[in-house]
Amino acid sequence: MxxxxxxxxxxxxxxxxxxxxxxxxxxxxxxxxxxxxxxxxxxxxxxxxxxxxxxxxxxxxxxxxxxxxxxxxxxxxxxxxxxxxxxxxxxxxxxxxxxxxxxxxxxxxxxxxxxxxxxxxxxxxxxxxxxxxxxxxxxxxxxxxxxxxxYDELLHMITTLTFSNKDKLVMEYLQNLSELKNSIIIHKTHQQIAQDLGSTREVMSRILKKLEKDGFVHLSQGSIEILTPNES
Amino acid sequence: MxxxxxxxxxxxxxxxxxxxxxxxxxxxxxxxxxxxxxxxxxxxxxxxxxxxxxxxxxxxxxxxxxxxxxxxxxxxxxxxxxxxxxxxxxxxxxxxxxxxxxxxxxxxxxxxxxxxxxxxxxxxxxxxxxxxxxxxxxxxxxxxxxxxxxYDELLHMITTLTFSNKDKLVMEYLQNLSELKNSIIIHKTHQQIAQDLGSTREVMSRILKKLEKDGFVHLSQGSIEILTPNES
DNA sequence: GCGTCCTTGTAACAAAGGTCACAGGTTCAG
DNA sequence: CTGAACCTGTGACCTTTGTTACAAGGACGC
Structure with missing residues (x-):
């Protein structure tokens, strides 16, 4: 005992x-x-x-x-x-x-x-x-x-929402996520991204396609590769 | 001394x-x-x-x-x-x-x-x-x-920016100001409002005119009268 | 391999908001 | 009273974003 x-x-x-x-x-x-x-x-x-x-x-x-x-x-x-x-x-x-x-x-x-x-x-x-x-x-x-x-993050979000278009919002979202997960591959569907950013799936698809055409990302089924991880 | x-x-x-x-x-x-x-x-x-x-x-x-x-x-x-x-x-x-x-x-x-x-x-x-x-x-x-x-105010701002249109943003701006100044008359030009909200004068004029038509405000030169001060 | 479900692409249209151009109103100093 | 400076209204047009509708591509169990 x-x-x-x-x-x-x-x-x-x-x-x-x-x-x-x-x-x-x-x-x-x-x-x-x-x-x-x-x-x-x-x-x-x-x-x-x-x-x-x-x-x-x-x-x-x-x-x-x-x-x-x-x-x-x-x-x-x-x-x-x-x-x-x-x-x-x-x-x-x-x-x-x-x-x-x-x-x-x-x-x-x-x-x-x-x-x-x-x-x-x-x-x-x-x-x-x-x-x-x-x-x-x-x-x-x-x-x-x-x-x-x-607080700073919220302020940054407010200025992005006010002065930028969704393209920038999406790109920042992806880069932020890439940094946090320490990976250039983001496993998210367009639907999930739309939900996080308060938008719709179709709009995300359109924007992501444009970002791919401009060489910022590479798209695959269910994941996104970030080609420009560090903006700074 | x-x-x-x-x-x-x-x-x-x-x-x-x-x-x-x-x-x-x-x-x-x-x-x-x-x-x-x-x-x-x-x-x-x-x-x-x-x-x-x-x-x-x-x-x-x-x-x-x-x-x-x-x-x-x-x-x-x-x-x-x-x-x-x-x-x-x-x-x-x-x-x-x-x-x-x-x-x-x-x-x-x-x-x-x-x-x-x-x-x-x-x-x-x-x-x-x-x-x-x-x-x-x-x-x-x-x-x-x-x-x-x-923080709460910033969160509210973010949801308004994301889920509402500028009409709502303008109306909330005016009601907030009315409460703070304890007056239903707001002495602001359309240009000033546009600057505060990150928009343009023309858009503000358009929105304010619509708000007046719908009976929410009364417009005068250099000032705006709030007809519905308390939303709650 | 096949059907089903989830995911993505895209065209066509609608609505909101920004831009440009210009006109008319107010205010106020001189 | 008159001209200048400021404020407001509005039409035309363009860009961005949301909506609707539909097609096609991949994933996965059976």
């Missing part, structure tokens, strides 16, 4: 150690201060979410704050009744800013989160995060930084 | 007292904790900015954080070369979220701030704000709340 307890205890320590390592690897800014790091280790747990799993729905209360350690999560805003539009992706080393601010306000989520690539997520209970945010400036700095990044 | 010093001292106290009152009136969440309130009173100063004054330029470093106590400030995002687009307004009781997050990152401003209505602003030096943010959770709560609000 005593032996079993020992084993369980060792296993428990192993997990804690693993979370600590993960934090240090993917969230350096949260690991600098040992107290903060240890506190996060204590209250968090690791979960895996499968592709296409909906991890946050619009109108839902925030019960946990996620820290992504692998995979990719996409964030959508739903329109009043029509469709939905892709706002941005959350990648490893990031958290969900909307969750954090929504939690602080005690409001319900204005967006939807869906797993794009099987994701490993460090999950922290909402009430614990509130305590941490009160106690450690480093946590707030982490959130501010994230917020700033996502 | 001694008398003069006394007078100066009394005047000084009067100003501090005034700032304290202003904080309590317009920023209740920052006034609840007396320590925080007193600290802000000590480091801030009151300034007045005139209509059309540019108080923050794109690419500029953040040297102060503003707290609006009267008037209205508009925030623009400039496009790479074309034009600029109105993102949102800052009204009394609010601060500039972009300034705050940009300050935290030590980056330069991605947006431009212009006074729309003569504005009274409580100005706090950037380095002092950073100390306050480290020390008082209430300050962070204030910023999170603001951030959340502005």
């Amino acid at each position: 005593h032996h079993l307890i020992c084993e369980l205890y060792e296993y428990f320590l192993l997990i804690l150690n693993m979370i600590e390592k993960i934090l240090e690897t993917h969230f350096p800014s949260l690991s600098k201060l040992p107290e903060l790091r240890d506190e996060i280790v204590k209250i968090s747990s690791i979960h895996t979410f499968l592709e296409n799993e909906v991890i946050l729905r619009e109108g839902q209360y925030i019960k946990v704050i996620p820290l992504l350690i692998s995979g990719l999560v996409k964030v959508y805003k739903e329109d009043v009744e029509d469709g939905e539009i892709l706002l941005y992706y959350i990648k490893k080393g990031e958290s969900c800013v909307m969750s954090m601010t929504t939690l602080m306000r005690g409001d319900t989520s204005p967006v939807k989160g869906v797993v794009e690539e099987e994701a490993g997520i460090l999950v922290i209970p909402a009430d614990e995060v509130l305590k941490i945010a009160q106690k450690y400036p480093a946590w707030n700095a982490f959130i501010y930084d994230l917020f700033s990044n996502k | 001694h008398h003069l010093i006394c007078e100066l001292y009394e005047y000084f106290l009067l100003i501090l007292n005034m700032i304290e009152k202003i904080l309590e009136t317009h920023f209740p969440s920052l006034s609840k904790l007396p320590e925080l309130r007193d600290e802000i009173v000590k480091i801030s100063s009151i300034h007045t900015f005139l209509e059309n004054e540019v108080i923050l330029r794109e690419g500029q470093y953040i040297k102060v954080i503003p707290l609006l106590i009267s008037g209205l400030v508009k925030v623009y995002k400039e496009d790479v070369e074309d034009g600029e687009i109105l993102l949102y307004y800052i009204k009394k009781g609010e601060s500039c979220v972009m300034s705050m997050t940009t300050l935290m990152r030590g980056d330069t401003s991605p947006v431009k701030g212009v006074v729309e209505e003569e504005a009274g602003i409580l100005v706090i030096p950037a380095d002092e704000v950073l100390k306050i943010a480290q020390k008082y959770p209430a300050w962070n709560a204030f910023i999170y709340d603001l951030f959340s609000n502005k």
Whole structure:
């Protein structure tokens, strides 16, 4: 009996150690201060979410704050009744800013989160995060930084929607995805792209064909090869 | 001589007292904790900015954080070369979220701030704000709340740009302005509206005429009367 | 290999929005 | 009152995007 307890205890320590390592690897800014790091280790747990799993729905209360350690999560805003539009992706080393601010306000989520690539997520209970945010400036700095990044992406999206045509929107969408997935092959159908960008399949087909004619992409059934991955 | 010093001292106290009152009136969440309130009173100063004054330029470093106590400030995002687009307004009781997050990152401003209505602003030096943010959770709560609000406005803008036509965009712009200025008369030319929304004068004229025909607004030279101020 | 389902291509048309050209109205200083 | 500067209205035309309709190409199980 005593032996079993020992084993369980060792296993428990192993997990804690693993979370600590993960934090240090993917969230350096949260690991600098040992107290903060240890506190996060204590209250968090690791979960895996499968592709296409909906991890946050619009109108839902925030019960946990996620820290992504692998995979990719996409964030959508739903329109009043029509469709939905892709706002941005959350990648490893990031958290969900909307969750954090929504939690602080005690409001319900204005967006939807869906797993794009099987994701490993460090999950922290909402009430614990509130305590941490009160106690450690480093946590707030982490959130501010994230917020700033996502805000910039939204601003860029607004200027593209206002001043550019869909060609540019599609091209940026593809290049962004290519960078995030670290691959010049994007496995998406025209229909999926249309949904993400709030347009229609036919329009996407037309635009993609034009982009292919102009030498920016190469089209295949169910996938698109990016021929100009880095605009900069 | 001694008398003069006394007078100066009394005047000084009067100003501090005034700032304290202003904080309590317009920023209740920052006034609840007396320590925080007193600290802000000590480091801030009151300034007045005139209509059309540019108080923050794109690419500029953040040297102060503003707290609006009267008037209205508009925030623009400039496009790479074309034009600029109105993102949102800052009204009394609010601060500039972009300034705050940009300050935290030590980056330069991605947006431009212009006074729309003569504005009274409580100005706090950037380095002092950073100390306050480290020390008082209430300050962070204030910023999170603001951030959340502005984020929502951007999300709404994105869905309108994606799923609605310009008619709706114009109508929402007018209703928003009407609410902020607390008046059903909007003093704007078609040209100004076009600039704010990233469109052209002719298109605005056309849309406004249609809105008038449909009974939503009444047009005059240099001003627009909103006939349906509350959509809800 | 065959049928079925999913995906893509494309023509023809409609609607929205941007562009150009020009005319008429208002305002206001001199 | 008059000319200049600014504001608004509108028609004609073009580009972009959405819609409808249909055909054809690939994938995959049976």
